[in-house]
Structure formats: structure tokens, C-alpha cells
Amino acid sequence: MTPDDPDLIRKRRQGRSLVMALLLGALVILIFFVTLSKIRAGMH
Incomplete structure (x- = not known):
């Protein structure tokens, strides 16, 4: 693994x-x- 891999994993997460937050917000709305x-x- 290169030193960039933890940053890449963090960005993907x-x-x-x-x-997921946007989908949850859309569901609530x-x-x-x-x-x-x-x-x-x-x-009526």
C-alpha cells in the first residue's frame, strides 16, 4: 500500500x-x- 491509500479510503467513505445523508434527508422530506x-x- 502506498501512503495515499488511507486518504483515498477516507475520501471514499x-x-x-x-x-447516504442525502438519501436519508430525501426520505424524511x-x-x-x-x-x-x-x-x-x-x-375535508
Whole structure:
């Protein structure tokens, strides 16, 4: 292994962590809007 390998591994992990965070945030927003629409539909 070269000295650059730990940096490469760290960058890949950070990239995966960023993607997972964005996906989790999108899921939370989706669930929020679905819940809002169900609440509004139940008010009528």
C-alpha cells in the first residue's frame, strides 16, 4: 500500500456518507409531505 491509500479510503467513505445523508434527508422530506397530504385529505 502506498501512503495515499488511507486518504483515498477516507475520501471514499466521506463520499458514501454524503450520499447516504442525502438519501436519508430525501426520505424524511418525502414522508413529511405524504403525512401532510394525508392530514389535509382527512380534514375535508
